[in-house]
Amino acid sequence: MTEPGGVPALVPALQEFQAQTLRQVARMAVSGDALRITLSNQYGTEALVVPKVRVARALAAGAVDASSDTAVLFNGQASVTIAPGAEATSDAVALRVENGTDVSVSLYLPRATGRTAHRYSDRTNYLAAGDQAGAGTLTGAQPLASAFFMPRIEVLRSATPRVVVAFGDSITEGFGTALDSQQRWTDQLRLRLAQAGRDTAVLNAGIAGNRWVLGALGPAGASRFARDVLQVRGVTHVVIHLGINDIGNGWSYSRVLGDAAQLVTAQQITAAIRTAVQAAKAQGLKVYVATLLPYRGCAYYTDAAPYNGEAERQAVNAFIRANTAGADGVLDWDLLLRDPADPLWLRPAFDSGDHLHPNAAGHAAIANALDLITLN
Numbered sequence: 364m365t366e367p368g369g370v371p372a373l374v375p376a377l378q379e380f381q382a383q384t385l386r387q388v389a390r391m392a393v394s395g396d397a398l399r400i401t402l403s404n405q406y407g408t409e410a411l412v413v414p415k416v417r418v419a420r421a422l423a424a425g426a427v428d429a430s431s432d433t434a435v436l437f438n439g440q441a442s443v444t445i446a447p448g449a450e451a452t453s454d455a456v457a458l459r460v461e462n463g464t465d466v467s468v469s470l471y472l473p474r475a476t477g478r479t480a481h482r483y484s485d486r487t488n489y490l491a492a493g494d495q496a497g498a499g500t501l502t503g504a505q506p507l508a509s510a511f512f513m514p515r516i517e518v519l520r521s522a523t524p525r526v527v528v529a530f531g532d533s534i535t536e537g538f539g540t541a542l543d544s545q546q547r548w549t550d551q552l553r554l555r556l557a558q559a560g561r562d563t564a565v566l567n568a569g570i571a572g573n574r575w576v577l578g579a580l581g582p583a584g585a586s587r588f589a590r591d592v593l594q595v596r597g598v599t600h601v602v603i604h605l606g607i608n609d610i611g612n613g614w615s616y617s618r619v620l621g622d623a624a625q626l627v628t629a630q631q632i633t634a635a636i637r638t639a640v641q642a643a644k645a646q647g648l649k650v651y652v653a654t655l656l657p658y659r660g661c662a663y664y665t666d667a668a669p670y671n672g673e674a675e676r677q678a679v680n681a682f683i684r685a686n687t688a689g690a691d692g693v694l695d696w697d698l699l700l701r702d703p704a705d706p707l708w709l710r711p712a713f714d715s716g717d718h719l720h721p722n723a724a725g726h727a728a729i730a731n732a733l734d735l736i737t738l739n
Contacts, residue, residue: 377478378509384495386469386504387488387513388421390545391460392553392564395518398460400435400468401452403514404445411512412474414442415496418456421465425489425506429499433458435468455519462557468513469496476512482580483571484510485537485547508542517596518564525563526597527552527738530588530639531604534656535569539720546723551730559735566595574609575635576627579616585635592639593646600738601643604653604696606632606679607719610672611663617670626670629678633688636679640688651737653694654680659707660718673707692737699732700725 398418404411416435419427436454437443445451460466471494488510491501529535529549537547553565568591572580581587584605592601609627617625636652643650655676658664666673686693700721702708709718713725721729 377480378507378511379476379478380472380490380511381475382473382493384469384471384491384493384498384501385488385511386425386427386467386491386496386501387510388465388467388486389513389516390465390486390550391462391516391518392566393518393520393524393562394460394462395520396459397455397457397519398466399453399455399517399519400513401450401515401517402443402445402470402512403450404447404512405450405514406479407445407447407477409447409475409477411445411476412442412472413445413470413512414473415469415471415494416441416443416453417469417496418458419467419469420458420460421467425467425487425504426500427467427469431458432497432499450514452517460518463554466516468516470512471496479511481510481570483533483536483538484508485540485542486510487543522562523597525561525599525738526595527563527565527600527602528592528595528598529565529567529569529602529604530584530592531569532573532608533569533571534607534720535567535604536571537567537569537726538571539715539717540723540726544723546726548726548729551727552733555730555733556735556738561735561738563738564597568592572608572612573605574612574627575605576609576631577613577625579612580608585638588639588642592648593642598648600649600651602651602653602694602733603636603639603690604655604694606636607655607658607676610655610675610679611658611661611665611719614665614670614672615663627675629675629682632675632679633682636683637688640690644689649691649737651692651694652683652686652688652690654683654697656697656719656721657701657707657709658719659705662717664718694733696729696732699728
């Protein structure tokens with residue numbers, strides 16, 4: 364989901380739905396016997412009316428396993444109306460799911476929804492005309508690379524897993540890996556944990572373009588940390604990697620908008636990190652903070668007056684390495700992924716091509732470097 368306002372000239376177009384079916388695919392982080400699905404109208408200005416919601420095991424190209432197709436009810440009713448700024452969580456839906464399998468949730472949206480998006484979902488979702496929520500195969504479906512109205516699916520089960528929340532920006536969200544490849548470091552870590560027989564869910568709370576201090580592409584990290592980490596049911600661990608957009612996008616936005624207030628200092632970023640770490644520790648979570656990756660060659664890189672973004676990054680990383688915030692551990696992803704021949708650049712083998720986002724090999728390096736023992 365995204366917040367209203369922000370920086371319209373720099374933001375991709377949002378989308379509105381009317382008399383259409385939206386089918387979205389989600390990968391399950393743990394196994395269980397039932398689901399609860401949450402729908403959100405957090406940034407809407409009008410009521411979101413959803414008269415029909417269905418869930419099923421996902422098949423290829425937007426199709427679903429008809430034998431598993433099940434109606435989703437809210438307080439026993441098929442229809443749900445969600446007020447602006449509100450959420451609605453469904454009744455339990457009896458549907459067995461396995462760790463690493465996909466489900467599809469179909470929403471019929473008869474009334475204009477207003478414009479919204481979680482812009483970079485890293486999954487292909489589908490949109491079709493009319494009410495096709497219960498269709499095994501959608502007719503005339505068009506693919507979508509964004510996600511809408513569905514912030515989470517909760518898997519219900521008897522045993523309580525450990526829950527790791529990855530909190531960050533597009534690097535955490537997976538930009539730089541191939542669409543539908545499930546090669547984000549969070550996906551690869553989940554697979555490592557499963558192969559090791561560990562009952563641990565890995566949840567991705569990355570938002571592309573996100574910043575600690577100021578909003579634009581999503582609410583600021585400092586304002587969403589409670590919702591996206593502390594209030595997650597069963598959370599036990601958090602991995603934090605956020606701040607490069609405060610530096611780079613802050614510089615870009617300040618020039619485009621002529622607004623010097625967009626410029627952010629290392630001190631502002633480290634203050635936000637310290638506050639987040641302390642809040643998580645106060646709740647009993649284990650907290651790990653990762654250093655900011657090198658970004659020389661990226662479109663928003665700067666290393667000279669009037670704003671030296673590289674100096675700000677180095678200052679943030681020095682703070683993280685010193686660990687005066689009191690995290691349980693420091694993850695030196697800068698050292699892990701930088702080019703030994705020139706440490707201000709990503710290593711070519713890990714560079715997606717934009718000199719900012721790691722490719723699948725870079726995400727694998729991050730996942731493989733995480734010590735599974737620390738996630739006990």
